[in-house]
Amino acid sequence: MIEVIDALITIDTQDEDYRRMLFIRVNRNAGQKIAKGRNTVKYVLLSAIAMMTMGSCEITRAVEVTLVAPGGIRAAVEQMIPDFERATGHKVKATFGSGGGTKERVIRGEPFDVPIVQLPLAPVIASGHVVAASETLLATVAVGVAVRTGAPKPDISTADAVKRLLLGSKAISYPNAASGAAAGVSFNETLQKLGIADAMKPKIKIAQGGRGAMELLAKGEVDIGLTFISEIITEPGVEVVGPLPRDVSTPTALVAFVSTHSKEPEAAQALLRYLSSAEAAAVYKKRGMQPGR
Numbered sequence: 001m002i003e004v005i006d007a008l009i010t011i012d013t014q015d016e017d018y019r020r021m022l023f024i025r026v027n028r029n030a031g032q033k034i035a036k037g038r039n040t041v042k043y044v045l046l047s048a049i050a051m052m053t054m055g056s057c058e059i060t061r062a063v064e065v066t067l068v069a070p071g072g073i074r075a076a077v078e079q080m081i082p083d084f085e086r087a088t089g090h091k092v093k094a095t096f097g098s099g100g101g102t103k104e105r106v107i108r109g110e111p112f113d114v115p116i117v118q119l120p121l122a123p124v125i126a127s128g129h130v131v132a133a134s135e136t137l138l139a140t141v142a143v144g145v146a147v148r149t150g151a152p153k154p155d156i157s158t159a160d161a162v163k164r165l166l167l168g169s170k171a172i173s174y175p176n177a178a179s180g181a182a183a184g185v186s187f188n189e190t191l192q193k194l195g196i197a198d199a200m201k202p203k204i205k206i207a208q209g210g211r212g213a214m215e216l217l218a219k220g221e222v223d224i225g226l227t228f229i230s231e232i233i234t235e236p237g238v239e240v241v242g243p244l245p246r247d248v249s250t251p252t253a254l255v256a257f258v259s260t261h262s263k264e265p266e267a268a269q270a271l272l273r274y275l276s277s278a279e280a281a282a283v284y285k286k287r288g289m290q291p292g293r
Helices: 002-012 015-036 040-059 071-086 099-108 121-126 160-166 182-194 197-203 209-218 265-275 277-286
Strands: 064-070 091-097 114-118 136-141 144-146 172-175 202-207 224-228 240-245 252-256
Touching: 002 091, 015 136, 064 071, 064 099, 064 277, 071 091, 071 209, 071 252, 071 277, 091 265, 099 114, 099 121, 099 182, 114 265, 136 265, 136 277, 144 182, 160 182, 172 182, 172 265, 172 277, 182 197, 182 224, 182 252, 197 202, 202 209, 209 224, 209 240, 209 277, 265 277
Parallel strands: 064 091, 064 114, 172 202, 172 224
Antiparallel strands: 114 252, 136 252, 144 224, 144 240
């Protein structure tokens, strides 16, 4: 009985959404115990208490939470949404776009509950459309080099090695910076740092998004593809070589806020906590990103 009381004390210190998530986990653990034939009475008591508490959580009605984010974090967020929805009862409506386009939508004040944006944050905060105190670094993602599946992986360990690789390539592809693609903006800066922006112009095939760049690579239309690593590992026919060296390519930070226009601020805060949790960190790593926590 002490174990049950301890669980209740822990749960009562949390908000309603998190309480529901904890009870689901406790109930699963108890189910594992009864399956092994141990402590049946404790399981029954815990299940009954969980049901009563879940009933009290109905006061927190299930709502729709809207989210907007750049494509670089799409795979990770889409993987996490179902778990959040099962745990809280809320539904998440997610919209994804380019890094620049997403930021502009937030600055204009479009009504998303949880916006995820890239640096710099000053214009986003100055717009007044996000709660500055809710600023949460979710993850960072680097621009990486990709080759077709099975192709030799070149040396990209230094800036000089990357410079030789690019100058020796027949053609390369990366996302369109002009349309707001953050990976494209970042790689244009890399070409400038390497001093080969003009020399590379005849070799460049601009793509619409990271997926577009990887499709050109997989089809053999280019021999090197570049975009965020999180966008490389989701595509067939291509392989990650590795991230560009940090001295010529700074990883992009992805930061989340609660919107000042949120109609469901408590649910928005619950989603933000989940996206920055230890469970989320494991997903970011699996998806080629570095978690913020």
